[in-house]
Amino acid sequence: MPTAYAPVRVLVAGAGAFGTEHLDRLAGRSDAKVVGVADTDPAALERIRSRHGVVNCLTDPSRLIDSVEADAIIIATSATSHVEICVRALGRNLCALLEKPVAPSAAAAAPLLASARSSGGFVLPGHVLRFSQDHVRLVEIVRSGRIGEVIYANSRRYRDDSHAVRYADIDPVLMTLIHDIDLAQWVTGSDFRSVLARRSGGTGGRSMTAVCATTTTGAPCDLRTAWTFVDGDLPPDHLEVVGDRGSVVLIVGQALHVYAEGRRTDYAPAAADDPLRNEQDHFLACVRDRSRARALDLPQALAGLKLADAAIESLRLNREVILSA
Numbered sequence: 001m002p003t004a005y006a007p008v009r010v011l012v013a014g015a016g017a018f019g020t021e022h023l024d025r026l027a028g029r030s031d032a033k034v035v036g037v038a039d040t041d042p043a044a045l046e047r048i049r050s051r052h053g054v055v056n057c058l059t060d061p062s063r064l065i066d067s068v069e070a071d072a073i074i075i076a077t078s079a080t081s082h083v084e085i086c087v088r089a090l091g092r093n094l095c096a097l098l099e100k101p102v103a104p105s106a107a108a109a110a111p112l113l114a115s116a117r118s119s120g121g122f123v124l125p126g127h128v129l130r131f132s133q134d135h136v137r138l139v140e141i142v143r144s145g146r147i148g149e150v151i152y153a154n155s156r157r158y159r160d161d162s163h164a165v166r167y168a169d170i171d172p173v174l175m176t177l178i179h180d181i182d183l184a185q186w187v188t189g190s191d192f193r194s195v196l197a198r199r200s201g202g203t204g205g206r207s208m209t210a211v212c213a214t215t216t217t218g219a220p221c222d223l224r225t226a227w228t229f230v231d232g233d234l235p236p237d238h239l240e241v242v243g244d245r246g247s248v249v250l251i252v253g254q255a256l257h258v259y260a261e262g263r264r265t266d267y268a269p270a271a272a273d274d275p276l277r278n279e280q281d282h283f284l285a286c287v288r289d290r291s292r293a294r295a296l297d298l299p300q301a302l303a304g305l306k307l308a309d310a311a312i313e314s315l316r317l318n319r320e321v322i323l324s325a
Contacts (some may be wrong), residue, residue, distance in 0.1 A: 148245030
């Protein structure tokens with residue numbers, strides 16, 4: 001474990017778009033040092049070596065984990081490789097920031113739970129919106145009781161149709177709606193008992209996916225994503241939580257509205273917020289102090305993944321799916 005003053009030695013697995021986002025932020029930190037990067041693409045590694053001066057750049061993440069001394073790893077590879085890489089890292093007692101989805105399915109994630117229980121490290125699932133100041137404020141308002149007991153939630157997350165090409169190997173439920181599933185868990189403080197999913201407007205990713213999930217407390221949550229828009233201006237991401245005494249609405253990047261006690265209260269969006277930087281702050285603080293409470297844990301991420309699995313099953317069967325206890 002690093003001391004309070006020594007930089008945390010970090011490995012990064014995955015030098016694609018999101019791995020590069022992590023690396024760019026890590027480069028400006030004094031409390032962390034990137035000691036190695038892995039990616040299957042030698043050209044991507046050469047770019048990282050040139051841009052960041054990282055000496056240990058390998059095409060095999062397992063080799064990197066085994067050969068480079070480190071305290072932590074950020075795993076930003078494809079979802080199909082998450083479990084294998086993370087289990088290897090936990091076996092070396094590394095702490096892992098594991099990007100979403102943590103695994104291709106809840107069943108595939110079983111080795112993660114077993115490895116985490118026996119490791120000196122831990123897993124922080126990379127649900128970055130948990131570190132967005134505006135989303136944190138919304139949840140704080142809900143938790144305060146200003147809008148009463150949560151009885152309903154809905155969200156939308158629309159993206160341009162290039163997503164259907166860039167992410168052809170992953171369902172929109174796992175790529176985009178996984179954020180909204182986690183938000184629904186977070187704001188309701190509940191797991192789910194059933195889900196009904198519908199898809200229309202096209203084949204594969206270039207379509208509209210609508211999921212109605214019911215929490216174990218009985219609150220319906222309508223979650224929507226569409227990868228059908230032409231690149232350019234898109235409707236902003238939107239999250240609404242209704243209580244039995246009011247509601248709160250977040251229009252991402254624009255405003256937060258609270259309807260409670262007979263009036264509307266408006267909040268401006270947080271200035272210069274960087275949720276990914278905030279996520280790194282939290283992760284590195286937890287690496288330095290293992291007793292620190294983490295924003296979310298692996299069982300919470302797996303509960304969301306279980307709902308995502310059920311939503312995909314609902315699409316296949318064209319009916320409601322009941323989640324097992």
